[in-house]
Amino acid sequence: MPHAGEHRYPVTGSAFGLPLMVLCALQLMVVLDGTVVNLALARIQVELGLTDAMRSWVVTSYALAYGGLLLLGGRIGDVFGRRRAFLGGVAIFTLASLACGLATTPEVLIVARIAQGIGAAIASPTAMALIVVTFAPGRPRNQAFTVFAAMSGLGSVMGLVVGGALTEASWRWIFLINVPIGLAIMAAGLKALTVVGPTERLALDVRGAILATAASTLLVFGLAGGGAGADIVVVAALVIGVVLLLAFFYSQRTAVNPVLPLHMFANRSRAAVFICLLLVGALMMAMTVQVALFVQEVVGYGPLQAGLAFIPFAFALGLGTFAAGSLAERTQPRWIITAGGLILVAGFVYASQLGEDIGYVPELLIGILAIGFGIGMVLIPLTLSVVAGVAPADVGPLTATALVSQTLGGPLGLAAVTAFGEARARSIVGDGFDSINREALTGLERTALAAGYTDSLLICAGLSALVVVIAVVFVRFTADDIREGKKAEAAANTNRDNA
Template identity: 40%
Template sequence: MTQTTLTRAGRPAPAAAPAGREAPGDARRWWGLAVLGLSQLIVLLDGTVVNIALPSAQADLGIGDGARQWVITSYALAFGGLLLLGGRIADLVGRKRTFLTGVAGFGLASAVGGAADGAGMLFAGRALQGAFAALIVPAAMSLLTTTFTDPRERGRAFGVFGAIAGAGAAAGLLIGGLVTQYLDWRWCMYIAVPVEVVVLIAAVPLLSDTGRRAGGRLDVPGAVLGTAGLAAIVYGLGEAESRGWGDPLVLGLPAGGVLLLAAFVLWQARTPHPLLPLRILRDRRRAGALLTAGLAPVAMFGVFLFMTYYLQVVLGYSAVRTGLAFLPLTLAMITGSTQLAARLVPFVAPRTIVVPGLLTAATGLLVLAQAGTGTPYATRVLPGLVLLGLGMGSTMMTVMATATAGVDPQDAGVTSAMVSTAQQVGGAVGTSVLNSVAAGATQGWLAGHPGAPVTEATVHGSSTALWWVAGLLVLTAVPAGILLRSGGPRQGAGRA
């Protein structure tokens, strides 16, 4: 067992850099962080950049209303469904090698989508983007985890990485508006190609890996069960808005997905080479961090969904102005991540940051829920977005650092993938439920107010959904406060 030296404060002292590894202050590692952050930015940006461009792409390629959601769903399904597999591949094949493969593949997939001459080719390009993103994200996070081990540097590194991750989705809306309005929707896909070329060139000299896990094997049955289960749940709930909650497909697929995931857990407990070693989940703090990572992003998904429509349809904003309206949210998330959480993580228990962060974000949602058809942006939307950004930025940075702290190097990739999987799947499931809540509230309001403007009913439905997600964040703060009671998981807590 490795012996750990403690400082007078009782915290692990930074270990001396092994031969061939950079010292903790080596500037090259911080340039490597910039490369990892840029790759994370483009992956998350591509998750939202097509939202504003979707009407133009639909008209250009003749995509029917019943199929247009696949432009978004194909990316989310491939990304969320394959993250665990991508994390284990990173652990077995090598993190740097997996990262480079994912970056190259993502660039090629973006070119395919941008050159699409029909709906099928665009859907395929988006699905390939999601599949290669499932390689990039866990490899990048595990490289970050194994590179920055000093508590102070780790907090700073995760603060920067978390801010970039949080900014990606909001930046996608702004860039999507600019590109769609002044260029062409295809550039929403092409934009990733030159960025990934830069990342690929810079990553080769700047990133280093601790090696691969000797004697490991890929758990193919586990990969099939886990990926199929997640995909069934996300796809089934994603169809709820168009088909209705009573549709056999909407009811059957999530139920089947739950059964597949139960079989996945049973298989992981029995196989000698599991895709997801269950020992990772035995630490109370890591389990609490993953639970929070799955529930908190529902707030961001819901705000992007409802506030984009509110700004463009109700307030009459253009695509570019809508993107600009989200910038305060981005800046607030960066501030919460780098200036609040990153400074506190090395010194306080995670719940000291996460619980106030969740409550602050919930307060922001309640402010946004008060916005009406004639409400000025500055009096309701702006303060709501700022509060939401501060709360979510500090919460998600702390959750990422806590979930990946103390895990053994051979499990770093799959642990990182668990964080991203929780975010993607939780957000996708939450969005489907919120859509249903908003639709029901809208229809109920119209039934009780015959002849009233549709925009007023829509605002009522969106406000109702925002109240629900604010309540979810308050409820999430309870287990977070119980489980995240001390610093990050113990070093080696992930060991068998």
């Protein structure tokens, strides 16, 4: 019999059952949402009459809310109960998806996307915590985490196909499809998820989360607005954003439970890794959105055709991660990062030279494969370096902070390339840019948009080069540090199993 106070795990046999289906369905829905929106942006812009800057907010508003509140969202489950927080996050995400699908104005859509991000920031980390307290240590929990992790890869590929197919019918379906799925998750969750584990009395760092999100939002607004030329509003947004960012870092010095413990940046190599992850997040979101718009608006692909065209990217990324992983325990991570970063520079420079009259094979496919492989090569050593040479107790906070860095980098990168692309297109068509009919482009307008989308990839090339420089100069972790980090990660998992 269990001892008094010993935790009783609801699932002690095979992990495959309703609880795992509920938690994995949420993860799959969140990952899908991040992919399908990119394919629908062109249709959304036409129907709602969005400017290029406003169009980028359909993506960045979600990422800012999700990334800015992710660390706080994980702690909400500890304070209010994981099952309650999970179901509440799913409910917010589902209602927000309904609002997105029914939106008739840009403002309603963006506010609803913010709400989606809030719901995901609460539900997603709580789902991982529920795996720990629901599935018994050993085979059940290992099975659960394996399937849960697989949802990210599956969702990325499925999103390209499902998102393209749904958008062919109507962009609204990419959001409305979440409603029945969300309702099913809540209904099944009420039945399958057990109230387990005590809540904790923690002081939530709401001030820190608000400051981080507000600073990021203003910086993104300022960067995105620069495409039409700097004015007082753009400059003010950038200045206030920097001030709020400084206030955020100051607040973390005195917060009882800071959302970003500053001691994690004491190691110079690890601080450099976090900066590199932010830059990689920036170039990844910028690239995926710009290329998706380029192939639809300029080359003439439909949403489904565009989605299918990007499937090789996922496989190339997988090959890159495999290659980097096989080198990680015998090569210093900075040299793996350098190799991947140089491949990215070459891939982005190549892609920036593509014009409007290109074929898929070989022109577009070469760029897709090179960039996908390079990102895989860069991400693995950076991810492993996050926990290199640390104690098991620090693994969880460090990996969570790495995810936030990468997530918040995305909106900043997209804002920068959107502004650059708009400025480049304006330089060709002049004042006529604001009256472009994207459903019936003239030859000059098509050339201008092509130049804007492809030339903006040079910013991604610059970010890749910056990652290489930072890695070579500052990242001093060794292969031994990586091996120690893997041991610490394994020990952290064992401690979590015994919790």
